[in-house]
Amino acid sequence: MNVHDKYKPLTFWERTYLPRIWDGLVLTMRHFFFNLWHFFLASIGVQREWKGAVTYQYPEVRRPIWPRLRTLHRLTKREDGTPRCVACMMCETVCPAKCIYIVAGERPEKQIEKYPLQFDIDLGKCVFCGYCVEACPEDAIRMDTGILEFAAYGRNGMLLTKEMLLSFVPKKEHYTARPDLEARPAPAPRLSEA
Amino acid sequence: MSEIIATALKILFFVLVFVFSTAALLTWVERKQSALMQDRVGANRAKIFGLRLWGLFHIIADSLKMFLKEDFRPQGAEKLLFLLAPGISMFFAIAAFAAIPFADVLVVGGTAHVMQIAALDVGILYVFATMSMAVYGVVLGAWASNNNYSLMGGLRASAQMISYEVGIGVSIIGVLLVFQTVNLQEIVRAQGALLGGWLPKWGILYQPIGFLLFFTTGLAETKRIPFDAPEGESEIIGYHVEFTSMRFGVYFLTDLIETVLIACITVTLFLGGWQVPYLTAAGFEFPWGVSLALSNLTVTVLQFLGFSLKVAVLLWFMMLIRWTLPRFRYDQVMALGWKILLPLALLNIFVTAAIILFV
Numbered sequence: 001m002n003v004h005d006k007y008k009p010l011t012f013w014e015r016t017y018l019p020r021i022w023d024g025l026v027l028t029m030r031h032f033f034f035n036l037w038h039f040f041l042a043s044i045g046v047q048r049e050w051k052g053a054v055t056y057q058y059p060e061v062r063r064p065i066w067p068r069l070r071t072l073h074r075l076t077k078r079e080d081g082t083p084r085c086v087a088c089m090m091c092e093t094v095c096p097a098k099c100i101y102i103v104a105g106e107r108p109e110k111q112i113e114k115y116p117l118q119f120d121i122d123l124g125k126c127v128f129c130g131y132c133v134e135a136c137p138e139d140a141i142r143m144d145t146g147i148l149e150f151a152a153y154g155r156n157g158m159l160l161t162k163e164m165l166l167s168f169v170p171k172k173e174h175y176t177a178r179p180d181l182e183a184r185p186a187p188a189p190r191l192s193e194a
Numbered sequence: 195m196s197e198i199i200a201t202a203l204k205i206l207f208f209v210l211v212f213v214f215s216t217a218a219l220l221t222w223v224e225r226k227q228s229a230l231m232q233d234r235v236g237a238n239r240a241k242i243f244g245l246r247l248w249g250l251f252h253i254i255a256d257s258l259k260m261f262l263k264e265d266f267r268p269q270g271a272e273k274l275l276f277l278l279a280p281g282i283s284m285f286f287a288i289a290a291f292a293a294i295p296f297a298d299v300l301v302v303g304g305t306a307h308v309m310q311i312a313a314l315d316v317g318i319l320y321v322f323a324t325m326s327m328a329v330y331g332v333v334l335g336a337w338a339s340n341n342n343y344s345l346m347g348g349l350r351a352s353a354q355m356i357s358y359e360v361g362i363g364v365s366i367i368g369v370l371l372v373f374q375t376v377n378l379q380e381i382v383r384a385q386g387a388l389l390g391g392w393l394p395k396w397g398i399l400y401q402p403i404g405f406l407l408f409f410t411t412g413l414a415e416t417k418r419i420p421f422d423a424p425e426g427e428s429e430i431i432g433y434h435v436e437f438t439s440m441r442f443g444v445y446f447l448t449d450l451i452e453t454v455l456i457a458c459i460t461v462t463l464f465l466g467g468w469q470v471p472y473l474t475a476a477g478f479e480f481p482w483g484v485s486l487a488l489s490n491l492t493v494t495v496l497q498f499l500g501f502s503l504k505v506a507v508l509l510w511f512m513m514l515i516r517w518t519l520p521r522f523r524y525d526q527v528m529a530l531g532w533k534i535l536l537p538l539a540l541l542n543i544f545v546t547a548a549i550i551l552f553v
Contacts, residue, residue: 021515021518021519024518024519025514025515025518027518028231028514028517028518029231029514031230031231031232031233032227032230032231032514035230035231035233036230039230039248043248053229053233053234053235054233054234055233055234055235057235057238
């Protein structure tokens with residue numbers, strides 16, 4: 001509806017309310033019969049998909065996620081399998097929810113001095129702002145697992161440990177929400193990977 | 195003795211089978227129809243042995259959930275009234291069905307049984323008397339919960355229901371003037387006549403304005419959208435805020451039973467009740483000269499099917515309204531009831547009376 005329409009004085013028939021009610025009823029009725037017809041066609045097997053329904057049947061059909069959607073965190077690894085994290089505490093510092101807990105340990109090598117003994121993320125506090133990903137100088141933490149279901153029965157269940165974070169794998173096929181974007185070239189690889 | 199058995203069978207059939215199954219089915223219809231209207235799929239998760247049946251098992255799942263949920267009674271609540279209130283609400287909603295005729299006369303073993311639980315001469319007056327009592331269940335429940343929000347909801351409900359009680363009472367007087375009786379069975383029989391030899395003489399032809407007014411006020415009586423200011427389950431706090439589990443379920447079912455009741459009365463008064471066009475007690479008699487003789491049992495079944503079909507269409511329409519219109523603001527509800535519907539209903543009476551008197 002045009003925003004300016006509400007400043008127009010209503011006509012007599014509009015003020016009687018009934019024609020407008022009828023218009024609305026016709027609109028919803030049209031949707032009802034259209035969808036009922038498609039429902040009927042689908043139930044006798046003529047048509048497989050629901051044209052009218054805009055909902056996803058969640059557990060069976062997943063909604064496509066946007067490639068840049070921030071999902072569950074993971075810690076990346078170096079080629080030798082050790083975590084990329086150098087326990088610099090940047091993410092812990094920048095985190096507005098203060099949900100990251102890092103305990104740093106020392107490494108014998110000179111090039112990489114520290115590694116995380118403990119790296120916990122309390123999902124119960126996390127606001128999924130992605131600041132940790134932005135702040136990390138080593139590209140050690142990412143939010144690209146594609147995992148959206150992490151409900152738990154208690155607060156303890158919401159605690160992600162270092163081992164769990166390392167075990168997550170990135171979601172490879174970032175199926176897009178819009179098919180027209182699939183034709184696009186893949187985004188340029190990150191500097192650390194190049 | 196046989197009279198008692200016949201009445202018991204009629205109660206069993208009409209109230210316990212027809213009304214309750216319709217009301218239970220409405221919980222599913224409401225979810226599914228709203229889904230279709232809003233381009234969704236709707237309830238379809240409940241399944242038994244992999245069988246989903248378009249979500250029909252949600253009726254069982256919902257009622258099971260209602261029974262198994264915690265039955266909570268707030269501290270300081272009036273125990274007896276808190277227990278009774280939903281029951282009172284439902285009792286009066288069901289009791290009103292006693293006077294609804296759902297078919298003509300069925301002859302069993304030489305005795306004629308009127309297909310109406312109680313063949314009352316006061317008919318429509320009895321229905322309105324019981325309907326207006328339903329407000330007690332609401333108000334007592336609201337007061338007994340010992341919760342100020344629910345008390346406010348109850349006051350809102352009683353103000354609305356009693357205001358529309360006036361409108362609904364006045365809006366049918368036109369029909370009573372046309373048919374010259376308050377006996378519902380007589381009103382339905384009168385609607386079986388043909389106008390000009392082909393048009394069924396239904397009440398809506400004589401009282402189109404009356405139909406509109408009655409239907410609107412009837413919707414308000416059911417406390418459903420667009421007149422759901424007393425309830426407003428999730429947005430504004432209603433009279434049943436403290437009711438949990440099956441106590442809430444009874445209130446919820448009462449609403450649906452009242453919806454069925456309003457549909458039944460509207461059908462009876464305005465849409466010819468159990469009358470099927472061109473179906474007389476002897477069988478079909480079409481205006482173009484063709485006639486088809488049918489047995490008494492067949493005619494009765496057809497009449498009941500006609501009645502059910504009309505009720506179903508009206509219920510569908512009420513659901514359509516419920517999922518199309520937004521809720522009225524509370525002062526709008528009052529203004530509509532007192533300033534628009536009631537004067538229109540009075541005008542309708544004057545015009546109808548004048549036409550009957552002078553034409």
